Amino acid sequence: MGCYPCRVSFLERKRQLVKDELSHVAAQLIARNGYEETTVEQIVEAAGVSRRTFFRYFRSKEDVIVEVLTAVGEHAESVIDGRPADEAPALSVRHALMELTVHYRGFPEKALALSKLIIGTPALRARYLDRQFQWRQSVAARLQARSGTDPVRAALIAGVAFTALDVALAAWVASDGAADLSDLVQRTLDLAKIDEL
Amino acid sequence: MGCYPCRVSFLERKRQLVKDELSHVAAQLIARNGYEETTVEQIVEAAGVSRRTFFRYFRSKEDVIVEVLTAVGEHAESVIDGRPADEAPALSVRHALMELTVHYRGFPEKALALSKLIIGTPALRARYLDRQFQWRQSVAARLQARSGTDPVRAALIAGVAFTALDVALAAWVASDGAADLSDLVQRTLDLAKIDEL
DNA sequence: GCAGTCCTTGACACTCAGTGCCAAAAGATG
DNA sequence: CATCTTTTGGCACTGAGTGTCAAGGACTGC
Incomplete structure (x- = not known):
């Protein structure tokens, strides 16, 4: 100082x-x-x-890999808080996920390699899924606190959103990074009809 | 012999x-x-x-706890295979999840205790979520193989179904087993509009 | 019943992840 | 320069998980 x-x-x-x-x-x-x-x-x-x-x-050997992505995920939480309180929950979540993909664009080849590694390694995958579970809970709590949404509905919206992210991410990895991640996430969210929840 | x-x-x-x-x-x-x-x-x-x-x-210390529930989960896979091939994917998945809750009814107090334990223990939760991830992949593959569903759509249906199960299970645990799990799962699946995916 | 085979078990030794502790080094502060 | 705080390294320790091997039951054919 x-x-x-x-x-x-x-x-x-x-x-x-x-x-x-x-x-x-x-x-x-x-x-x-x-x-x-x-x-x-x-x-x-x-x-x-x-x-x-x-x-x-790093708390564990897994964290040295997973923490790179979780730092991005924690940022998504603050995006939710930054959205207007009267916005539809699904829309706020959509913005948060978009913010996430933007970060991925910052280091596409590294993000692809890490994603592949995590998906293909049970120990890393388990840790990552647990982190995602925590984000889900956190996002659900924020949605609920913000606009007084029903707890079950808030948890469901958050859960479906991350599931859509998972599916989009898997498709992105399957395409070996050729597809556009943001488009993929948008389309998967639409397919999940998240706006109608 | x-x-x-x-x-x-x-x-x-x-x-x-x-x-x-x-x-x-x-x-x-x-x-x-x-x-x-x-x-x-x-x-x-x-x-x-x-x-x-x-x-x-047991492959690990975690498995001695988690395997009890995963045995139930693996049964759900065979339920999918047993459903008619021309049935709507969402309906087959719904039946599989219902079968799962029926198993839970067999030992409600033990299932509740185990669920609480797993949700509250990071290491166990991570393993459990990874198992669930594997079921998701397996169920998605079966749906896809069965009726030639689009891969992304199949993955999404399976993913949303398990997310709904998660949310319902969390609500069940929160109610300390007072609520009816089958009802909870049914209603959460409806809330997720899984039939419209 | 008996020898041979297969499977299970226990014991030992080993690697590796993760933690507590303490003394030394390096940076911050007056 | 002296002092205080933070970071670091080294050591020892616990506990998970694995490879190996010899001993103990269980199943086969005779």
Whole structure:
């Protein structure tokens, strides 16, 4: 807080640097050799930090992969809060999901590789689905609090939205990134008739 | 196969006995002391078998809890196959889910306790959601193979169905088992307008 | 009943994920 | 420069999960 030109402290920037390095190295090693075959030992050795430090930045080995996508998901929650309170729940959710795909566009090849990896690795898939479950609950709670929607209906809208995202994402991965993700999500949401819930 | 009165071999029955015992003891210990706090060591000690044997019956500590429900889920797959090929996909899925709730009625208090445990324990919840993901894929594939449904539509129907089940199950748990699960699932499926997909 | 075969079990050793603890190093602050 | 805080590394430990092998029952043919 002492130096004016620095928005964030030196330590904080260093922390982010180490975290990014670990994340990057892990993604590379795991993409090449497989998830189960890659040990935390190998990751920290390549990143130049101790094993103990790894677990200070990531709660588990799974998190080093999944957290990249979950950061995007948490952003979706704030999008919901930013929408007008009298907007139809389905429309707010649609905007949130669109925001999500926009983030994916930022690093399409990396997002595709990570998605493939997560879908194809049981341990990572389980963690990811659990994170998604938490988003669902969070989004449902926000919808409910905002416009007094019926709890079951709110949970259903959130659930169907993420299911549509799942299906669209699977189709995107199946097309090997050739299809447009935003279009895919839009069309899947329409197919799910989310606006009529 | 030598003895006529025995439908299944001695060994097979013994295997089932050991598995049931492990499953029962584990559920009891974990319900009392919590999932993380209960070690496999404690479970096998109470069941009177070796630690190694535990992992011959269950792939992981999570499986000893989750597998009870997944056995029910796998049955749902065969229900789909048993439905007439020209039936509307949504209706077949509805029947499969109904079959599932019927199984839950068989041991309501145990199903409730297990559901609570799984929903409240991240590790178990993640495994359960992954199993559900597999059912979804399996059901979607069957729907697609059966009546040549569009892949995306098949995946969506299966996904929405399981999401509705999730929501209904959450409401059931929230009501502490007071509500009727079958009704809850039916109404949630209606709310999701699954017949119109 | 008896030898041979198959399956199950227990015991040991091992790898690896994850955690608690403490001392040293590095950055922040006066 | 001295001090305080934060980060780091090293160590030891628990617990999940796996490979291996020898011993103990159960099923076969004789």
